[in-house]
Amino acid sequence: MLLEMSKIRIIGLKAVFPQTLDALYSFGKIQFDDLAPAIEAGELPLKSMAQPEGREEEIAEMTAAQQRSEVVCQGLYGDEEQHLPADQDNPLFTAEPADLITQSQVTLDRLEPQVKDLAAQRQALEDQQAELEKYKPVIAQIAPIIEHNIGDSDKGLDALVLLIEKRNEALIKTFEPALQEISSTRTKVIDAELANDVIPLVVVFDKKYSSDIWAYLKDTHANQMKLPEDLEDVPLPEAIKHLQGQIEAADEKIAEINDTIKTLGADSFDELVGLKDALHDRLQEFEATKLFAETEYTFVVEGYVPKSELPALISAVGEVSPDVMVDEEPITPAIYPEVPVEIEKKKGRMNAFRAAIGLWGTPQYGQLDPTTILAISFPFIFGMIVGDAGYGLLMVIFCLVLRKKMPDSIGVQNITGVLFPAGIMTMIFGCFYFEFFGNLAHEYIPFIKNIHPIEITSWFTLPFLRTETNLMNTLLFLAIGVGVLEVAIGLVIGIINSKKGGHTKHIFEKAGILMIIFAALLMVVSMMMPAVTAALGATGAAIFKYAAYVILAFGLISALFGGGIMGAIETLEAVTHSASYIRIMAVGLVGALLADAANDLMFKTMPNIGGLAIGLILHILNFAIILFSPSIHALRLTFLEFFGNFFERGSRQYKPFARAGKEERL
Numbered sequence: 121m122l123l124e125m126s127k128i129r130i131i132g133l134k135a136v137f138p139q140t141l142d143a144l145y146s147f148g149k150i151q152f153d154d155l156a157p158a159i160e161a162g163e164l165p166l167k168s169m170a171q172p173e174g175r176e177e178e179i180a181e182m183t184a185a186q187q188r189s190e191v192v193c194q195g196l197y198g199d200e201e202q203h204l205p206a207d208q209d210n211p212l213f214t215a216e217p218a219d220l221i222t223q224s225q226v227t228l229d230r231l232e233p234q235v236k237d238l239a240a241q242r243q244a245l246e247d248q249q250a251e252l253e254k255y256k257p258v259i260a261q262i263a264p265i266i267e268h269n270i271g272d273s274d275k276g277l278d279a280l281v282l283l284i285e286k287r288n289e290a291l292i293k294t295f296e297p298a299l300q301e302i303s304s305t306r307t308k309v310i311d312a313e314l315a316n317d318v319i320p321l322v323v324v325f326d327k328k329y330s331s332d333i334w335a336y337l338k339d340t341h342a343n344q345m346k347l348p349e350d351l352e353d354v355p356l357p358e359a360i361k362h363l364q365g366q367i368e369a370a371d372e373k374i375a376e377i378n379d380t381i382k383t384l385g386a387d388s389f390d391e392l393v394g395l396k397d398a399l400h401d402r403l404q405e406f407e408a409t410k411l412f413a414e415t416e417y418t419f420v421v422e423g424y425v426p427k428s429e430l431p432a433l434i435s436a437v438g439e440v441s442p443d444v445m446v447d448e449e450p451i452t453p454a455i456y457p458e459v460p461v462e463i464e465k466k467k468g469r470m471n472a473f474r475a476a477i478g479l480w481g482t483p484q485y486g487q488l489d490p491t492t493i494l495a496i497s498f499p500f501i502f503g504m505i506v507g508d509a510g511y512g513l514l515m516v517i518f519c520l521v522l523r524k525k526m527p528d529s530i531g532v533q534n535i536t537g538v539l540f541p542a543g544i545m546t547m548i549f550g551c552f553y554f555e556f557f558g559n560l561a562h563e564y565i566p567f568i569k570n571i572h573p574i575e576i577t578s579w580f581t582l583p584f585l586r587t588e589t590n591l592m593n594t595l596l597f598l599a600i601g602v603g604v605l606e607v608a609i610g611l612v613i614g615i616i617n618s619k620k621g622g623h624t625k626h627i628f629e630k631a632g633i634l635m636i637i638f639a640a641l642l643m644v645v646s647m648m649m650p651a652v653t654a655a656l657g658a659t660g661a662a663i664f665k666y667a668a669y670v671i672l673a674f675g676l677i678s679a680l681f682g683g684g685i686m687g688a689i690e691t692l693e694a695v696t697h698s699a700s701y702i703r704i705m706a707v708g709l710v711g712a713l714l715a716d717a718a719n720d721l722m723f724k725t726m727p728n729i730g731g732l733a734i735g736l737i738l739h740i741l742n743f744a745i746i747l748f749s750p751s752i753h754a755l756r757l758t759f760l761e762f763f764g765n766f767f768e769r770g771s772r773q774y775k776p777f778a779r780a781g782k783e784e785r786l
Contacts, residue, residue: 121489123462123774126430127451130421130437132444137419139440141405142214144421147436148778151460152423155413166413166420171406178217179406182399185224188232189396195235196385202393203780212398213779220398227395231388235381242377249370265310265322277306278330282321282337284311289319302336303329397780408777424460424774451485453622459485462774470495472537480759484770487617490763497606497762498538501754503545504602505708506746507586508715510557512546514743515539539751554583557739558715564723586705587712595705603701603761607694608637610765617766629682630765633694635675642668697761703753711750714742 128150132140144150158164190200204210212220270277284292296309303325312320325333413420425433434446451459461482466474473495477483483490506512519536526532554562554573561568562585573581579594586595611634618626646665654661679687715738722735759767 121464122483122485122487123464124427125424125451125459125485125774126427127424127449127455127459128422128430128433129447129449130444131418131447132437132441134414134417134419136441136443140419140421140437140444141409143436143440144777145401145405145779147433149429149776150423150425150433151772151774151776152408152411152421153458154411155420155422156411159413164413164420166415169409169412169414169419171409175406178221179403181221182217182224182403185221185228186396186399186403188228189224189392189399192228192231192235192392193396195239196231196381196388196392200396202389203397204390204393208390210394210398212394213401215398217402220395220402224395224399227388227391231384231392234384238377238381238384242374242381245370245374245377249367249374265312266324269308269310269322269324276327277324278327279322279324280333280337282323284319284321286319292319292321295321295323299323299325299333299336302332307333400780404777423777426462453486453620456484456486456621457771459770460772460774461485461770463489463491466491469537469540472534473498475534476538479755480763480767481769482773484621484768486620487766487768488613490767493613493762494758495541497758498754499541499545501602501704501757502542502750503547503549504599505704505750505753506546506711507549507553507708508555508557508712508746509547509550510555510560511711511715511743511746512543512548512550515543515546515747519543539747542751542754552584553586553712555586555712555715558712558717558719559587560715560719564719587709587716592705592709595709596702599701599704600698602704603698603757604637604641606701606757606762607698607765608634610762611637611694614766617768625682627682628678629687629690632675632678632680632682632687633691635671635678636691637694637698639668639672639675642671694765697764700761701757703757707750707753711742711746714738718742 130140130144155164155166156168159166159168193200193202212223215223266279270279282295292309292311296307299307299309307323307325307329310322310324312322323333323337411421430446430448437444437446461484463474463477463483465471470491474491476494476498477490503512519540522532523536523540550556554571556565562571562583563569573583573585575581579591581591584594585591611630614630615627615634618624618630642664646661646668676691679691681687683690718735718738721738722731725731726734
């Protein structure tokens with residue numbers, strides 16, 4: 121359910137205002153209202169709270185200091201959202217603005233240069249690493265070759281490295297004979313393993329033939345490995361060792377810098393993070409005072425607090441002074457749009473649906489909590505669309521594995537928390553449709569394919585084989601039936617919300633649309649189910665039909681009375697929204713037929729390894745589509761067609777006035 125709020129007004133003597141504000145800050149569960157608009161409109165005989173002289177200059181200096189502190193935190197901890205432990209006091213919370221600014225300068229002037237210098241050193245080394253990284257694959261291949269063939273420098277040998285593209289691989293055999301003709305038989309050309317479509321060649325030769333070797337290679341336009349500028353004139357064996365040393369030295373230096381940063385961060389944590397939190401809190405405090413009002417001797421604060429926390433608020437304020445009073449004011453439907461909204465935390469996977477509501481917006485205060493509605497509607501529609509026990513089982517396994525592998529990822533926990541029940545419902549509908557990776561079970565698994573559906577009527581069987589031509593019309597009506605049911609339930613919830621919000625006209629409008637839908641259902645029954653009319657007899661059938669006409673007439677009158685021309689438009693929308701559920705049939709059949717096609721390919725058309733491979737690829741593709749496309753359609757039907765009948769967005773989310781890092785989202 122939505123968190124029940126209390127609207128409160130706090131009045132007290134200005135002499136105890138600083139202590140009161142500090143108590144409210146520590147309380148951390150009140151969200152303030154801006155009294156300035158009401159004061160300017162003349163609705164409150166008060167004036168906005170005056171700001172001390174020089175306050176804007178203090179705000180500017182503190183804002184700059186806060187930004188610097190966040191940058192330093194980012195450099196030291198890799199995250200600017202660092203806070204002191206909840207149970208640790210911060211002495212800077214009570215510091216005067218001038219003292220806080222002075223302390224900021226002292227702390228930041230000491231830490232900022234150190235962090236910038238360490239960060240610059242690390243960045244330079246990381247850039248060097250990135251430059252050296254391109255040599256690593258080649259060095260790994262050629263270093264052992266050079267070591268084996270040259271070893272000590274007293275052999276009088278030198279070496280160079282050529283890079284040959286794989287498409288020119290045939291040229292490799294021509295190099296050694298050609299080079300031996302202009303040098304000696306000691307010249308060798310050794311090819312290393314392919315790396316990034318390039319084959320490194322190590323050319324080993326007598327140093328006395330260096331000029332001849334270089335001249336030949338220049339004429340052949342062979343690509344030589346480009347070394348860093350500082351190593352271009354160094355013999356290759358020495359250059360390779362130097363590169364290896366540079367890479368290892370860079371790794372060690374970066375590790376040393378990281379250790380230094382870690383030590384500096386640990387030693388400065390309380391000082392730096394405490395300063396950042398104090399700056400944040402003081403700036404928030406300055407902004408909050410602009411929302412308050414005052415008289416010559418008193419201050420006035422208005423806002424909202426969870427109703428369950430009202431006694432604690434009264435107690436916290438009472439401890440400051442008996443000269444401060446807390447009054448609760450009634451929350452009437454007229455101010456529902458202004459009341460901050462918070463959906464209460466749920467247990468288990470329901471919290472994932474609580475987060476999913478945010479995709480559509482925050483509901484307005486006073487409405488029913490839509491979380492449970494979403495938790496029922498989305499898995500049901502998703503399961504009805506996919507309807508395959510095999511794919512549903514894969515979804516469940518996929519969700520469980522992700523949740524276990526990434527327990528700290530809020531995003532993964534929320535997504536899998538929504539998809540897991542959808543997977544369960546997909547398995548249930550898979551049993552209803554008799555689908556396990558398409559028609560694999562009832563056509564290709566020996567002990568299952570002998571199970572035949574029970575024919576209830578010519579248009580309905582159990583299990584319900586939705587891909588059968590004679591049952592597709594039934595599937596169409598089932599999809600529309602789900603749409604009519606959800607639209608009708610949405611209208612009922614809309615009536616309840618309208619009653620809670622005091623919108624009488626909306627009650628008439630939604631009730632009228634509901635009666636029109638009910639009348640339309642009666643007419644459909646009378647026209648398409650002759651058995652029903654036959655059972656009623658001629659007189660009963662006539663009464664049945666006239667009752668439908670009367671309900672339709674009353675519905676039209678009620679809808680037009682409640683909504684005027686918009687009532688007629690929303691009636692048409694209700695019809696189109698119901699018809700929109702046809703996508704359950706359309707999208708579901710596409711997936712089912714693709715799975716059937718994959719199975720037929722594997723076991724009929726191409727019963728060989730090639731057919732098996734293609735069929736498995738099609739199943740994998742189908743599963744990937746299932747994770748996304750039905751999710752989008754199920755969310756669209758739930759949010760737009762279903763929620764559109766009752767959901768009204770609120771304009772304020774509950775964000776209480778609390779110290780940095782100690783905000784408590786209830």
